[in-house]
Amino acid sequence: MTTLTDVAATPAATHRMTSRQRLVLVLLLGVQFMLAIDFSILNVALPVVGEGLGFGLDSLQWIATAFALPAAGFTLLFGRVADLFGRRRMLLAGMALLAVGSLLGGLATSPALLLTGRVLQGLATAIATPAALSLITTSFTEGPLRNRALGLSGALMSAGFTTGAVLGGVLTDLLSWRWAFLINVPIAVFVLVVAPLVITEARSATGAARGGRLDVPGAITVTGGLLALVYGITAAGERGWSDPFALGALVLAAVLLAAFWFAERRAPAPLVPLRVLAKRTVTWGNVGGFIAFATETSLVFLMTLYLQQVLGFSALATGLALGVLGAGTFAGGVAAPRIMTRLGGRWTLAAGLALQAVATATLLGLGTSRDGLALMLIATAVGGFGNLVAIVAFMGIATSGLPDHEQGLATGLATMTQQVAITLGIPVMSAVLTAAHGGGILGGIHAATAVNAALTLTGAVLAAVFLRRPATTGATPGAED
CATH class of the missing domain: 4.10.860 (DNA Excision Repair, Uvrb; Chain A)
Known part of the structure; x- marks a missing residue:
């Protein structure tokens, strides 16, 4: 039988995707890519937004926080609601709410209206992201086909964070920061029209049997x-x-x-059966995923500070430089399914985090000269590759071994891990940087980068140690590896 720790070694489900599966996957990947962009699209435009609507310098962070709080706080709840009342239904509700929030934010004439739009965008993300991810996992059985779908999903979601920074800079420079909101509206409307024609899943049989109890x-x-x-x-x-x-x-x-x-x-x-949390795949898979998301997104924050405050890059140039990291993450997402097939989930997660840790550690060699830019570009690309390999392994591990009627719960947990990690990683690294700021901005960046690399390496060790197959299982020899 299949082990708890290896989600990629099952020989079943090696057939090619059907035409309908391709359509479903393309649509859901587009949704996830757009939602990922929303996390970062306003980051480089915050000063411009503040000037345009009268935000004080000390209140600018609420533009990001107003999105992050509901996105992280409500994900687990809506992942379970999707199990009970229908994943397609929740996906459509999230898209409708995203269109409303984006339109409100794009047309805002006051800080209160803009923050309301960001809250609605965050709620839309909490509703739609676990629904989209669980539709992917239930559309493809465990094995290479699901790994491939999760690899593309992870690649586009991670690339979306980087693309958001680039796109935000371009839209702000060429048009207006308002287009960082308004660009979502036609895409959300398109999904609302097309999804009912392509996606047939509408209600979990178990949810129906339970009468929709929550x-x-x-x-x-x-x-x-x-x-x-x-x-x-x-x-x-x-x-x-x-x-x-x-x-x-x-x-x-x-x-x-x-x-x-x-x-x-x-x-x-x-809402979360304790037997599910007791699974090694769920517990330690999510621990590894939390570390992967928290460290890489906070590293982008650190490198943004380095490029702008140490090397003097503009916001647009910074976004373009970080695009190399995005290319690395996309390559990691494409390669991850093949790596999982060879190594299994446990070692793929550990190896991805270890590669990310080594690449991050090399950034300690950055100095005040632009001569080190090549080092930064190479290291972030390699680290991004390792990070996405780890993220795809985390998604596969954390959703394995559970029936279809609990996939909304599993993907809700995985998405919650992602959202909370993204939200918490930057404040923690910022606190480390501030504590070490006595050595100058570069000294603070080095201190936070060292902590970042140490946390990533710790995640690799935890994955390798705690995702081992229990000694009592009768799984096939060598399947855990």
Whole structure:
């Protein structure tokens, strides 16, 4: 039988994609790419947005936070709702909400309207991302075909973060920052028209059998806990770890997440069955994925500071330079399925993180001269390759061994891991940089880069150690490797 740790060695499902599967995959990949772009498309345009609408310098971060809080906090809930009430239905709801939020943000005449648009975009991401990912995993059985689909998904999602930075700079320079919002509207409308014609899945049979029951106490506690956690760490990164609001939010997060654990133990139909969390694939796959997303997205933040504040690059030039990293990540996503077929999920995750750690460590050689630009470009491309290999392995591992009616839960957990990691990675690295700022901006960047590389290497070790096959399993010899 298939082991817990190897999602790629199953010989089944090696047939080619059908025409319908290709159409479904292209549509869902386009949705995920657009949602990934929304994370970063406004980053380089924040000062321009602030000037245009009257944001104070100390409130600019709320343009990003207003998106990140709902995107991270509600993902797990909506992933489970998709299991119960239909994944296609939730995908369409997310696209409709994205169109409304993007239109509101693009036409905003005040900070309040723009932030409302960003909140709606974040909610749309929390609704649509796990729905799209679970539609991918349920459209392809475990094995090479699903690995290929997940590889393309991971490549485009990661490339979307980098593309967002480039696209945001181009749109802001050539047109207006408002197009960073408005560009979503026609794409969302297109998906709303085409998806019902292409995607036939509309309702989970298990959800129907249960009458659409939802674990309300679990939903309230985990959503509140995640919102408090994201807000607390974001606030701590901005105002320091002694800030009373940050500390209060972190304490509240701990209380609510503990309450969630106890609620799940007693719930007749839990939001997250504890037996699912007890699976090694789910637990340690998500740990590896969290480290992969948190370290790479925060490294982009560090390299943005390096290019702009140390080398003096413009926002547009910075985005273009980081496009090399995007090329590396895309190549990693394309290569990852073949690597998983040869190595298995466990070693692919560990190897990808190890390569990323080594590439990140070489960035400690960067100095104040532009002569080091070639080093940065090569290292970020190689690190991006390793990062995407790890991310594809994480997606495959974290969604393996579960029936179709729990794929929304599995992909909701995986997407929550991604969203929370993206949100928390930058504040944590920013805090490290600030603490080491006595040695100058370059010294702070070096300190944060060293911590980043150490965390990534730790993730590789954890994946290799804890994703081992249990000694009692009767799995085929060598399948875990």
